[in-house]
Amino acid sequence: MGSDAGHGRETVLILDFGSQTAQLIARRVREAGVFSMVIRPETPAEQIAARKPKGIILSGGPASVYDAGAPTCDPKIFELGVPILGICYGMQIASKLLGAQVAKAEHREFGRASVTVRDRTGLLHALPEQATVWMSHGDQVSLDGAGAELKSASTVLASTPTCPLAAVRIARHARGDVPALTFYGVQFHPEVTHTPQGAEIIENFLYEVCKCAGDWAMADYLQTAIETVRTRVGSSRVLCGLSGGVDSSVVAALLHRAIGEQLTCVFVDNGLLRMNERQFVEHTFRDHFRMSLVTADAEAQFLGDLAGVTDPQEKRRRIGHRFIEVFNQEAAKVVQAKGGSVRFLAQGTLYPDVIESGHGHAGTSAGIKLHHNVGGLPKDMAFELVEPLRDLFKDEVRKLGEVLGLPEKLVWRHPFPGPGLAVRVLGEVTREKLDVLRSCDRILLDEIHAAGVYRSTSQVFAVLLPVRSVGVMGDGRTYESTVAIRAVTTEDFMTADWARLDYELLARVSNRIINEVRGVNRVVYDISSKPPATIEWE
Numbered sequence: 001m002g003s004d005a006g007h008g009r010e011t012v013l014i015l016d017f018g019s020q021t022a023q024l025i026a027r028r029v030r031e032a033g034v035f036s037m038v039i040r041p042e043t044p045a046e047q048i049a050a051r052k053p054k055g056i057i058l059s060g061g062p063a064s065v066y067d068a069g070a071p072t073c074d075p076k077i078f079e080l081g082v083p084i085l086g087i088c089y090g091m092q093i094a095s096k097l098l099g100a101q102v103a104k105a106e107h108r109e110f111g112r113a114s115v116t117v118r119d120r121t122g123l124l125h126a127l128p129e130q131a132t133v134w135m136s137h138g139d140q141v142s143l144d145g146a147g148a149e150l151k152s153a154s155t156v157l158a159s160t161p162t163c164p165l166a167a168v169r170i171a172r173h174a175r176g177d178v179p180a181l182t183f184y185g186v187q188f189h190p191e192v193t194h195t196p197q198g199a200e201i202i203e204n205f206l207y208e209v210c211k212c213a214g215d216w217a218m219a220d221y222l223q224t225a226i227e228t229v230r231t232r233v234g235s236s237r238v239l240c241g242l243s244g245g246v247d248s249s250v251v252a253a254l255l256h257r258a259i260g261e262q263l264t265c266v267f268v269d270n271g272l273l274r275m276n277e278r279q280f281v282e283h284t285f286r287d288h289f290r291m292s293l294v295t296a297d298a299e300a301q302f303l304g305d306l307a308g309v310t311d312p313q314e315k316r317r318r319i320g321h322r323f324i325e326v327f328n329q330e331a332a333k334v335v336q337a338k339g340g341s342v343r344f345l346a347q348g349t350l351y352p353d354v355i356e357s358g359h360g361h362a363g364t365s366a367g368i369k370l371h372h373n374v375g376g377l378p379k380d381m382a383f384e385l386v387e388p389l390r391d392l393f394k395d396e397v398r399k400l401g402e403v404l405g406l407p408e409k410l411v412w413r414h415p416f417p418g419p420g421l422a423v424r425v426l427g428e429v430t431r432e433k434l435d436v437l438r439s440c441d442r443i444l445l446d447e448i449h450a451a452g453v454y455r456s457t458s459q460v461f462a463v464l465l466p467v468r469s470v471g472v473m474g475d476g477r478t479y480e481s482t483v484a485i486r487a488v489t490t491e492d493f494m495t496a497d498w499a500r501l502d503y504e505l506l507a508r509v510s511n512r513i514i515n516e517v518r519g520v521n522r523v524v525y526d527i528s529s530k531p532p533a534t535i536e537w538e
Contacts, residue, residue: 010034010212013053015041017061017071017089023352025057025087025191025202027393032203033214037391045076055083055210058090060189064139065092065102072097081179083209085123088137091168091185095141098170098183099150102139107162109135109187112194115158115166123184124157124167125204131158133166133188133195141165141185153181163187182209218399222254225388229258236343238386239331240265242293244273244281245416247348247389250397253404254388255346256291263346264292264338266330268323271299271431272420275438284407294334298326306422306429312538315429319419345383349390350397414459415493423538427466437464439517440483447509448487457499460487462513463526463537471521480521483513487526488535496530 012029016022016038029036034054041058048056056077063070075097077084086094092102113135117127124131140163143151150170158167166188172181184205190198206212238255242248242265255263265285269278278295286293305318335342389397401411417423421441425433440462448454463484471478485506490496510523526533 009215010054011051012036012055012057012206012210012212013048013051014038014057014059015043015073015090016059017041017093018063019059019061019087019089021189021191022059023393025059026351027395028191028199028202029057029206030216030393030396032199032206033216034206034212035216041071041073043074045074045080048074048077048082049080053082054212055085055205056080057205058084058086058094060088060090060136063089064104065089065096078181078183079178081174081181083182083205084184085205085209086183086185087191088187088189091187092139092141094183095168095170095185100146100154101142101144103142105138105140105163108138109160109163110137111135113160113163113166113188115160115188117158117167119155119157119169122157122169122208123186123201123204125208126200127197131197133186133190133198134192135160135163135188137187140187141168157184158186184209218396218403222257222400222403225254226258229255229386229388232386233259233262233344235262237262237264237338237341238344238346239334239342239383240346241327242267242281242285243416243418244277244410245348246394246401246411246413247350247397249285249406249410250401250404251346251348251389252285252291253289253401253406255386256289257404261292264294264334264342266294266296266327266334268296268298268326268330270302270319270323270326270420272302272319272422272429272434274416274421275442280410284410294330296326296330298322301326303429303431308428310427312423315422315538316419319422343384344386346386346388348397349387351389351391351393353390412455414454414457414461417536423536424461425464426537433464436481436517436519437462437483440464440513440520443512443516444485444509447505447512451502451505453499453501453505456489457487457501458490458493458496459535460485460499462486469522473521478521480519482522482524483517483520484537485509485523485525486535486537488530490530490535493535496535498527498529501525 012034014022014025014036022038026036026038061071072093096102113133115131115133117124117129117131120127143154153170153172155169156165157169160166167186170181170183174180189195190201192198238259240252240255240263242252252265267281282293282295285291302319302322305322306315309315398411421434421437422429425437444460444462448460463486465482465484467482468479469482471480487499487501488496489499506525513520513523
């Protein structure tokens with residue numbers, strides 16, 4: 001499964017020239033109500049035309065168009081009669097292919113800049129005469145030396161004192177067999193939040209220029225995805241690795257809606273879960289949704305593997321190895337019980353996974369990138385993959401979960417590491433330490449929810465440190481463990497900042513942990529950003 005789920009919908013294609021914000025462009029388009037896909041820049045024009053896009057966006061990129069080996073696109077895309085928007089490098093490569101000049105600028109522009117809007121129609125409709133934008137370029141486009149035809153077709157839309165062509169329109173009427181051309185180029189980045197009217201610019205391109213209807217709605221997508229799953233799976237059975245995280249939970253709910261009793265979910269209890277996690281998963285999926293759910297009780301095996309191990313990477317390696325072994329054993333039991341009719345394995349692969357692993361809709365596949373929710377299962381497993389979320393971003397998966405009726409507590413839960421609490425117990429992992437951390441983590445999350453800040457933070461958790469310190473309780477001296485609280489805010493988890501939680505909230509958390517959890521006498525708050533720190537401690 002893949003782009004079939006978006007088949008038949010109006011689509012905007014994004015040619016990615018190596019931009020760090022290509023996925024962000026795709027998100028902005030979808031947020032505006034139009035389906036978008038990121039593809040390779042060298043995709044042939046005929047392949048692009050076959051998808052019948054309503055518009056094409058050329059992303060930015062780190063290269064200069066005059067560098068040897070600089071990425072380019074098929075010049076024939078400008079003959080498809082489809083509106084095109086070029087952003088930064090995308091503007092430059094398009095301008096070069098259309099006959100303009102691109103050269104190093106006398107004055108580079110990085111950061112916020114003020115542009116003078118000279119044409120407030122079309123792309124820049126309703127923008128103020130002076131608009132703030134985010135620049136990041138050392139090259140500029142110039143019409144000096146361009147042919148008379150290109151000059152006459154070009155209109156300067158916006159400029160800065162050091163960048164005369166901050167935004168441009170190139171419009172060409174149809175002639176003979178050559179369709180009309182509508183190209184807009186912006187030297188700034190409308191997709192980033194630092195461009196305040198950026199969302200309006202993208203919406204103008206979609207609705208003023210491309211004349212999109214805006215039919216990207218999650219309820220409609222769900223029905224299309226269900227039909228696609230039914231067609232793909234037929235009467236065969238599907239196995240789904242269920243972790244209790246958002247992605248695998250939404251996959252399970254969608255598949256159950258589509259094929260009902262043909263689905264069997266496998267949940268591995270590794271003993272490294274949050275408090276009452278197993279009960280929550282079993283109640284939600286077995287009791288509420290009436291799914292066929294198999295639970296593998298493997299706590300003893302996992303804790304046995306971790307005995308005496310303190311290195312974080314070795315913890316991860318042993319947990320991953322054991323997970324594969326346990327999952328394979330349970331999968332074999334399910335296959336045997338179902339008479340060998342299990343043909344498919346379902347995974348919660350998301351669209352960023354597809355892009356990052358080279359599985360775009362153009363070019364060759366570099367091999368399946370297996371999602372962490374099923375532990376990195378071996379490629380030689382005798383299953384075909386079903387990946388009904390591979391067209392979606394994380395926030396869209398959450399919206400789909402809501403449409404499917406999953407509990408809010410599950411849909412909006414924070415990310416949880418694949419190795420579980422093993423990487424939040426620093427040093428050797430024991431059942432006693434896990435129980436202490438589970439109690440601390442429950443108190444922390446209870447207070448975060450009660451304060452109404454769970455949704456405004458991206459990840460909040462407790463870490464049990466291999467540090468003991470002196471304390472005083474009553475008239476007695478204590479020498480007990482230290483717990484660190486980690487709370488961050490982030491948009492993409494590539495960078496993150498520590499959350500400025502209210503001091504009174506932190507005081508309540510600390511007071512409850514020290515008073516209610518035996519073995520802890522000190523609580524500290526982590527105020528490190530990423531980078532240089534990571535979000536998890538191990």
